[in-house]
Amino acid sequence: MLSTNLQSWLEENLSELVEIRRGIHANPELGFEEERTSQIVAAKMRSWGIETSTGLGVTGVVGTIHGKGPSGRRIGLRADLDALPIFETTGLPYASTIPGKMHACGHDGHTAMLLGAAGYLAAHNDFAGTAHFIFQPAEESLNGAKRMIKDGLFDKYPCESIFGLHNTAGMPVGQFAICEGAMMAAADIWEVTFRGKGGHGGLSPHLSTDITYAQAHFVLGLQGIVGRTIAPLDTAVISVGYISGGNTESWNVVPSELVMKGTVRSFSAEVRQSIQDRMERLATLTADSWGCSAEFKFGRGPGAIINQPAETKAAIAAAEAVVGPASVNRNLRATTGSEDFADMMALKPGAFMRLGNGVAEDGSFHAPHTPEYNFNDDIIPLGIKYWIKLVEQELVA
Structure with a gap:
């Protein structure tokens, strides 16, 4: 209640x-x-008398509230601050005033x-222990979480448990959803540079070492990594997002x-490392088979979201206290999105x-990372x- x-x-x-x-x-x-x-965040928390620090992870903010009760337990609650490089087309009265930048994922909410x-808990701290309110920068692709950690987040603000919350477009208002275990995927970036001997594609292509052949066979081979080297019940995705070679004005030249x-x-x-190793081997051997070379790079992004049993149970209990058990999905299907x-x-x-x-009556909605997305104030x-x-139930004497 x-x-x-x-x-x-x-x-x-x-x-x-x-x-x-x-x-x-x-x-x-x-x-x-x-x-x-x-x-804005720091000023508002300070106006409520909350112990507030800035500059952690460049632009991160942490507020700390100590409960009245005698307990040493400490938890962290995290929200994200950053926007995306997207042109907004919502037409809202409060739409982005900065062309090419937009809150298209709900971090503002x-x-x-x-x-x-x-603000509420600062005035009603009838709990035991300490709650850290973590406002993290750069969630979208720049690894703001790692930067805060590097700057001493958990050294300066120790936590026994941490919790995150994200809106979901297409899910009705008034519903919460979670699952124990793997919920979101690790997200890594890869890059391959093929190098060979260019040449005249019309006059003497046989004198070149055509890297476009290596590229084509590499792309085909990528899906073989998923289909034939990863166990059927282990989900993995490999996608090509960018290919660039040659010059649009030199269409008759082998690059x-x-x-x-x-x-x-x-x-x-295990799957993450296996894919990295096999991609590198595939790039090297494919290049070699066509008489060229390959430089392979693999950048580790955020790991997988793995919800722990005790914390998942706590999150479910808090959500059920707000909307009732019938409106909490405890078996949310995992997604290959990342966080x-x-x-x-x-x-x-x-x-x-x-x-x-939220979702419209006809089932439609504007997805995150699109120009028409908007966080629902409701x-x-x-x-x-x-x-x-969550704070009140987790921080008890």
């Missing part, structure tokens, strides 16, 4: 939190550039929800260099919860209540 104090607090403060969210939406900032957003929870890039998604350390909160979870046991952002109270309940 959620307290009448919370309902009263929301009635007094919700409109301001929506205004803060829309202000952040109108002024999006990319990874490690979230100066304005961080200042995540920030508002966690900020609201911090001497060609670059390919793409992504790899997996759920286990760099995984890098924090690699060090501390945690759970990552999903919250429905779910801000649900997120706030979830965070508060």
Whole structure:
């Protein structure tokens, strides 16, 4: 049961939190550039008397609230701050004022929800232990979680458990979803540069070492890695996202260099390493078979989100306290999307919860990372209540 104090607090403060969210939406900032957003978060927490630190992970913010009760238990709650390099086309009154930048994943809403929870708990800290409110920069591809960790996040703000929350477009408002174990995939980036002897493609192609052959056979071979070297029940994805070689004005020339890039998604350390090793071998041998060379690079991105049993149980209990058991999906299907909160979870046991952002009656919705996506302000109270309940149930004397 959620307290009448919370309902009263929301009635007094919700409109301001929506205004803060829309202000952040109108002024999006990319990874490690979230100066304005961080200042807003820090100033608001300090106005509530919350112990607040800035600059961790360049533009990260951490607020700390100590409960009244005698307990040494400490937990971390995390939201993300950054926007995406996308041109917004929503036409909303509070749409992005910065061309080419947009809050297209709901991080503005995540920030508002966690900020609201911090505001309430600062005034109603009838719990035992310590809650750290972690506002992380650069979730979108720049590994902000790793940067905060490198800057001493868990040394300065020790946590026994950590929790994350993300909106989900296409899931009805009022629903939460999670699963124990693997929930989101590791996301890695690969690059191969093929080099050979170029030549005249019309006059003397036989005198070249045609790297386009190597590239074509490499692409075909990639799917063989998934289909014939990874166990059928181990999910993996290898995709090519970029190919560049030659010059559009020199269409009759066999190029001497060609670059390919793409992504790899997996759920286990063993599969991740196996794919890396086999991709490198495939690139090298394919290049050699066509008389050219290959330079292979593999960049490790965020690991897989692996929800731990105890923290998953705690997250489910908090969500059920907010919306009831019937509106909490405990067996969410895993996705090959990624989240760099995984890098924090690699060090501390945690759970990552999903919250429905809404869906139209005809089943349509605007997906994240698209120009028409918009965070649904109606779910801000649900997120706030979830965070508060999680703190109250986890930090007991």
